[in-house]
Amino acid sequence: EVQLVESGGGLVQPGRSLKLSCVASGFTFSNYGMNWIRQAPGKGLEWVAYISSGSSYIYYAETVKGRFTISRDNAKNTLYLQMTSLRSEDTALYYCAREYYGLPAFDYWGQGVMVTVSS
Amino acid sequence: DIQMTQSPASLSASLGETVTIECRASEDIYSNLAWYQQKPGNSPQLLIYDANSLADGVPSRFSGSGSGTQYSLKINSLQSEDVASYFCQQYNNYPYTFGAGTKLELK
Numbered sequence A: 001e002v003q004l005v006e007s008g009g010g011l012v013q014p015g016r017s018l019k020l021s022c023v024a025s026g027f028t029f030s031n032y033g034m035n036w037i038r039q040a041p042g043k044g045l046e047w048v049a050y051i052s053s054g055s056s057y058i059y060y061a062e063t064v065k066g067r068f069t070i071s072r073d074n075a076k077n078t079l080y081l082q083m084t085s086l087r088s089e090d091t092a093l094y095y096c097a098r099e100y101y102g103l104p105a106f107d108y109w110g111q112g113v114m115v116t117v118s119s
Numbered sequence B: 001d002i003q004m005t006q007s008p009a010s011l012s013a014s015l016g017e018t019v020t021i022e023c024r025a026s027e028d029i030y031s032n033l034a035w036y037q038q039k040p041g042n043s044p045q046l047l048i049y050d051a052n053s054l055a056d057g058v059p060s061r062f063s064g065s066g067s068g069t070q071y072s073l074k075i076n077s078l079q080s081e082d083v084a085s086y087f088c089q090q091y092n093n094y095p096y097t098f099g100a101g102t103k104l105e106l107k
Helices: none
Strands: A003-007 A010-012 A018-025 A034-039 A045-051 A058-060 A068-073 A078-083 A092-100 A103-109 A113-117 B004-007 B010-013 B019-025 B033-038 B045-049 B062-067 B070-075 B084-090 B102-106
Touching (some): A018 A092, A018 A113, A034 A078, A045 A068, A045 A078, A045 B084, A058 A068, A078 A092, A103 B045, B004 B084, B010 B019, B019 B084, B033 B062, B045 B062, B070 B084
Parallel strands (some): A010 A113, B010 B102
Antiparallel strands (some): A003 A018, A018 A078, A034 A045, A034 A092, A068 A078, A092 A103, A092 A113, B019 B070, B033 B045, B084 B102
8 A cells, every 4th residue: 555654844943944844654665757736725736846766856945045955865756845033934734745646746645744833 | 838728617517318518628729638537636637638538448338529620529428426526637738737627516
């Protein structure tokens, strides 16, 4: 069974940093591109970042470029999102999501981890 | 960025009814479109990819169509378990963008 389990969220002050993790199981993690997608409370979905299976290709939304860094450790089946210079507008539920057979549609999502940026 | 305009924002329908949700892209996205269902408190679930292909395990009452800038999701014979929010997503260009969502309720 495919599982994606996020962790690392919490309450953080503006300007501080936080690192999210997503542990994958039930599939060959190193074969899949992975994404971070977020959803502010009561709002829609916003794609945040993508990393290819071998980390050769990385893309970011403009809203996080220069502040967030996506990475992965295929040996540990883990995806990361390092978030720095956090702002109140980064408050959201952060999902990791797997691409669907090489397409940038997302077939498996984690349960999400909440990040709250507030003083 | 490609803007995805989804309509209606909310929809009320009866069991057994056919429901259609629309999504318009601000430019041609060449059928690089997915649809998702999100039930309250749950993560989104992929329904449709490449505008009209059914994802694994999705009931056949769901279908997608469209091309260019105009796309739609149709739900035939609405079931109670279809009560959810639905989102479209384009993946023709980075950044990938989503529609604002359609909240489907039972009448």
